[in-house]
Amino acid sequence: MTKNCLLCGVGGQGTVLASKLIAFAAMEKGEQVRTSETIGMSQRGGCVVSHVRTGDNIQSPMLPKGSADVIIAFEPAEAVRNISYLKNDGVVIVNKKAVKPVTASLSGSDYDGREMLDYLKSVVKNLTVIDGDEICEKCGSPKVLNIALLAAAAKSGELGITVEELKSAIKKRIPQKFHDMNLKAVEIVTG
Amino acid sequence: MSVKFLMGNEAIALGAVHAGVNVVSGYPGTPSTEILETVAKNNDGSIYVEWSVNEKAALEVGAGAAYSGARSLVTMKQVGLNVASDPLMSLAYVGVKGGMVIVSADDPGPISSQTEQDTRHFARFSKLPVFDPSSPEEAYQMIQDAFEYSEKYSTPVLFRPTTRVCHGCASVEVADSYEKHIPEGFVKDTMRWVIFPRTSYLNHCKIEKRNPEMGDELSSYRFNFISGDKSASKGVVSHGISWAYTMEALGGNQCCKLMKISTPHPFPEKLALEFLQGLDEVVCIEELDPVIERELTYLCGKHNLNVKIHGKLDGYVQPAGENTVESVKNVLSGFLGIEAAENGAPKAPELPVRPPVLCAGCPHRASFYAVKQAAKGRKAVFCGDIGCYTLGNAQPLDMVDTCLCMGADVTIAQGIRRVEPDTLCFSFIGDSTFFASGITGVVNAVYNQTDITLIVLDNSTTAMTGHQPHPGTGVTMMGEVCQKVSIEKILKAIGLTSVETVDALDLKAGINAVKSAMDKKGVKAVIMKSPCIAVTKPAEQFKIDSEKCVNCKKCIRELGCPAIVLEDGKVKIEKSLCYGCGVCAQVCPCGAISR
Ligand SMILES: Cc1ncc(C[n+]2csc(CCOP(=O)(O)OP(=O)(O)O)c2C)c(N)n1
Ligand code: SF4
Ligand code: SF4
Ligand code: SF4
Numbered sequence: 001m002t003k004n005c006l007l008c009g010v011g012g013q014g015t016v017l018a019s020k021l022i023a024f025a026a027m028e029k030g031e032q033v034r035t036s037e038t039i040g041m042s043q044r045g046g047c048v049v050s051h052v053r054t055g056d057n058i059q060s061p062m063l064p065k066g067s068a069d070v071i072i073a074f075e076p077a078e079a080v081r082n083i084s085y086l087k088n089d090g091v092v093i094v095n096k097k098a099v100k101p102v103t104a105s106l107s108g109s110d111y112d113g114r115e116m117l118d119y120l121k122s123v124v125k126n127l128t129v130i131d132g133d134e135i136c137e138k139c140g141s142p143k144v145l146n147i148a149l150l151a152a153a154a155k156s157g158e159l160g161i162t163v164e165e166l167k168s169a170i171k172k173r174i175p176q177k178f179h180d181m182n183l184k185a186v187e188i189v190t191g
Numbered sequence: 192m193s194v195k196f197l198m199g200n201e202a203i204a205l206g207a208v209h210a211g212v213n214v215v216s217g218y219p220g221t222p223s224t225e226i227l228e229t230v231a232k233n234n235d236g237s238i239y240v241e242w243s244v245n246e247k248a249a250l251e252v253g254a255g256a257a258y259s260g261a262r263s264l265v266t267m268k269q270v271g272l273n274v275a276s277d278p279l280m281s282l283a284y285v286g287v288k289g290g291m292v293i294v295s296a297d298d299p300g301p302i303s304s305q306t307e308q309d310t311r312h313f314a315r316f317s318k319l320p321v322f323d324p325s326s327p328e329e330a331y332q333m334i335q336d337a338f339e340y341s342e343k344y345s346t347p348v349l350f351r352p353t354t355r356v357c358h359g360c361a362s363v364e365v366a367d368s369y370e371k372h373i374p375e376g377f378v379k380d381t382m383r384w385v386i387f388p389r390t391s392y393l394n395h396c397k398i399e400k401r402n403p404e405m406g407d408e409l410s411s412y413r414f415n416f417i418s419g420d421k422s423a424s425k426g427v428v429s430h431g432i433s434w435a436y437t438m439e440a441l442g443g444n445q446c447c448k449l450m451k452i453s454t455p456h457p458f459p460e461k462l463a464l465e466f467l468q469g470l471d472e473v474v475c476i477e478e479l480d481p482v483i484e485r486e487l488t489y490l491c492g493k494h495n496l497n498v499k500i501h502g503k504l505d506g507y508v509q510p511a512g513e514n515t516v517e518s519v520k521n522v523l524s525g526f527l528g529i530e531a532a533e534n535g536a537p538k539a540p541e542l543p544v545r546p547p548v549l550c551a552g553c554p555h556r557a558s559f560y561a562v563k564q565a566a567k568g569r570k571a572v573f574c575g576d577i578g579c580y581t582l583g584n585a586q587p588l589d590m591v592d593t594c595l596c597m598g599a600d601v602t603i604a605q606g607i608r609r610v611e612p613d614t615l616c617f618s619f620i621g622d623s624t625f626f627a628s629g630i631t632g633v634v635n636a637v638y639n640q641t642d643i644t645l646i647v648l649d650n651s652t653t654a655m656t657g658h659q660p661h662p663g664t665g666v667t668m669m670g671e672v673c674q675k676v677s678i679e680k681i682l683k684a685i686g687l688t689s690v691e692t693v694d695a696l697d698l699k700a701g702i703n704a705v706k707s708a709m710d711k712k713g714v715k716a717v718i719m720k721s722p723c724i725a726v727t728k729p730a731e732q733f734k735i736d737s738e739k740c741v742n743c744k745k746c747i748r749e750l751g752c753p754a755i756v757l758e759d760g761k762v763k764i765e766k767s768l769c770y771g772c773g774v775c776a777q778v779c780p781c782g783a784i785s786r
Contacts, residue, residue, distance in 0.1 A: 010545065011547065012550075023196055023360065024196065027194075027196055027362060032361075032362050033196060033360070033361065033362050034359065034360065034361050035359065035360040035361075036355060036358060036359045036360070037198075037358050037359075037360070038302075038358075039221060039222065039303075039358050039657075040221040040222065040302055040303030041221075041302070041303045041547050041655070042302075042303075042547055043547075044547040044548060044549065044550060044579065044582065045545070045547055045548045045550070045753055046545055046546060046547035046548075047545050058439075059435040059436075059438040059439040060432075060435045060436050060438075060439040060516050061326075061355060061359035061360070061361070061432075061435070062355065062359075062515065062516065063516075064439065064516040064517065064520075065516075065517055077542050077543050077545075080539045080540070080542060081539075081542050083539065100543075100756045100757070101543050101544065101545045101546070101548075101753075102548050102585070102586075102751045102752075102753050103543070103544055103545075103546065103586070104543050105747050105751075105755065105756050105757050106586060106587060106747060106748070106751065108757065109543070110757075111543045115540050116540065119539055119540050142767045
């Protein structure tokens with residue numbers, strides 16, 4: 001079975017590690033994986049996207065529009081920017097907090113993500129909004145945002161990776177000293 | 192064999208290692224950089240790996256190694272091949288002994304490059320074979336084939352992946368063991384290794400004879416093939432990542448004849464003729480330039496075939512930019528009458544634009560700000576260059592008036608100064624760029640006595656491409672600690688009017704240094720030194736004291752640090768982003784920002 005997942009956010013938010021974990025978890029199950037990353041200029045605070053496709057017979061590393069089972073968005077506007085990738089009844093996991101571009105601060109614009117979340121609520125049936133800040137606070141590190149979002153995606157049942165498989169990927173692929181805080185993030189989201 | 196999850200660039204690197212590569216040289220450039228880094232990571236010590244000072248040096252190091260019978264790999268991005276083109280053109284005549292593969296990664300879009308140039312033209316221009324992989328799996332195999340062909344024909348071979356192959360990852364089957372290649376050593380032979388008009392004429396004759404033969408051999412190469420419905424009257428040709436998009440777009444519906452071209456030069460004419468047989472119409476799905484399309488059009492003329500060839504030349508396929516599964520679907524739906532891609536997302540609210548910016552705490556921000564303050568009210572031009580510091584062009588800094596190619600900041604400034612003698616001409620150059628191609632430009636200015644002020648942005652790394660070491664950093668890709676090449680000493684030795692080094696994060700010192708330099712005659716340099724945040728530890732964060740802050744927003748208006756944001760109309764420092772550079776504290780007129 002093919003599963004398509006798109007991760008999107010702002011350069012520096014940790015999308016790449018998240019896409020790698022999905023890939024490793026799928027490979028553990030003997031599935032074929034193709035991914036595509038944004039590397040280069042955009043990593044300096046621009047828009048970044050990772051495509052992750054698992055299953056047999058996948059040709060393109062980038063998923064076609066309208067085919068994402070899950071979109072994992074690290075930032076509300078980035079979810080909206082990529083919404084055309086979502087399939088009809090696809091799942092969107094979005095972090096609540098907006099990352100303000102410098103251009104917005106300069107122009108005094110009040111972009112705070114609320115309008116984006118309202119739009120998502122109106123068009124996505126299967127939407128989960130995650131309060132990343134709160135979870136990071138509880139786990140004591142801003143670095144667990146990606147795991148929190150992944151956990152929510154796993155919980156939705158549409159990622160092709162179960163919560164248990166995610167936990168096992170964390171234990172195998174992330175250095176031991178970070179296990180506790182990341183597993184705690186998974187617990188908070190799925191517990 | 193075992194299955195590994197590899198990025199295209201990692202697959203290329205492992206393929207080269209498994210082909211027994213002995214010497215690897217290159218210069219960083221997106222999307223090629225991870226190839227050399229992966230060889231370095233997988234080096235048991237038997238492979239020599241270096242970041243060269245630029246692509247020309249890298250190619251020449253690789254050539255010398257291949258003259259000596261070693262297998263060599265040279266890596267760069269496509270514009271790097273422009274820099275390396277002088278040795279490339281001659282080396283194509285001279286040839287090699289050990290296998291030599293030159294990877295030049297193209298960047299359709301472009302996503303992180305100055306141009307959308309197509310390395311396949313360089314192959315034709317230099318008369319060299321070129322391999323064009325479609326996936327990490329193919330890249331792993333094909334780079335090994337490239338070494339075989341190179342050695343068989345004693346010629347360097349080009350290898351041209353594109354961004355989506357380089358930065359795509361896949362489960363790749365790789366060998367567990369491989370044979371090492373033992374170089375014979377350099378054997379003196381003037382007729383062979385010294386290029387002369389007479390030998391060049393003879394070599395040119397040989398190449399013209401070889402290439403059609405090689406084209407015939409490549410007609411049965413495993414990655415050049417015909418598939419699909421062989422009795423169809425319509426044909427589709429593709430290459431590289433566009434082949435993957437084409438397969439995805441067609442799905443199970445392969446109602447046309449298909450051809451994949453993985454060696455666009457020498458063109459596999461025999462295979463193409465077989466493909467054209469019985470067809471009425473063909474569409475070429477290519478990225479960058481219509482290389483295959485021109486070859487097929489030429490073949491139809493040469494063999495008097497009545498086949499209509501569509502592609503970029505007749506507007507069937509977009510002339511520039513990346514292909515996608517959707518764009519290919521659209522082309523094919525018109526051509527084959529299959530269902531078009533639908534796009535029914537409801538209208539979204541206006542999205543914030545999000546151009547890349549200098550990181551919070553980037554020393555370049557402070558340097559640009561200091562020069563801007565020093566030159567305030569004066570007629571000045573700021574010539575920029577390529578690197579993270581190109582981002583100094585964004586508001587509110589707005590300190591990059593020109594940017595062309597690596598090293599051009601110094602020399603463009605000289606040209607402007609010759610036309611506008613009443614303008615202060617500044618040029619900004621990064622440390623890696625300085626070593627790669629800045630030094631000759633500085634010598635040019637000193638020799639010709641052109642009045643410019645050079646600002647060296649020394650952040651102790653090649654940041655834009657992912658933080659590679661360079662001659663000024665004192666470490667090599669073999670992990671050795673070596674003597675740092677001093678930019679200050681080089682500039683002094685060239686004989687500049689003045690050379691001063693300041694801490695980039697000290698605004699006052701920077702402003703004073705620039706002010707005292709900019710009106711002097713001749714070439715003056717201010718080296719602004721402070722490490723990139725990626726190669727140093729964060730300092731204690733800064734906070735805004737809301738008692739003292741008068742909300743004048745000067746910190747936002749003048750610096751544009753992404754860590755300083757507006758929250759409900761009030762200025763705030765975002766804790767998760769501040770790197771503690773302290774520049775905002777020096778700008779605040781009320782002393783409201785402190786640790
Ligand atoms: C001929 C050529 N080779 C390589 C590149 C890729 N490239 C872009 S910026 C850069 C170097 C940037 O390093 P530096 O000058 O130290 O500036 P920084 O990014 O550290 O600010 C390189 C190698 C290029 N654009 N052109
Ligand atoms: S100290 Fe000020 S300028 Fe520097 S990173 Fe923090 S907020 Fe930005
Ligand atoms: S990576 Fe380094 S040089 Fe580049 S913008 Fe960030 S801090 Fe500046
Ligand atoms: S410059 Fe100082 S006073 Fe003005 S808004 Fe910034 S912190 Fe407040």
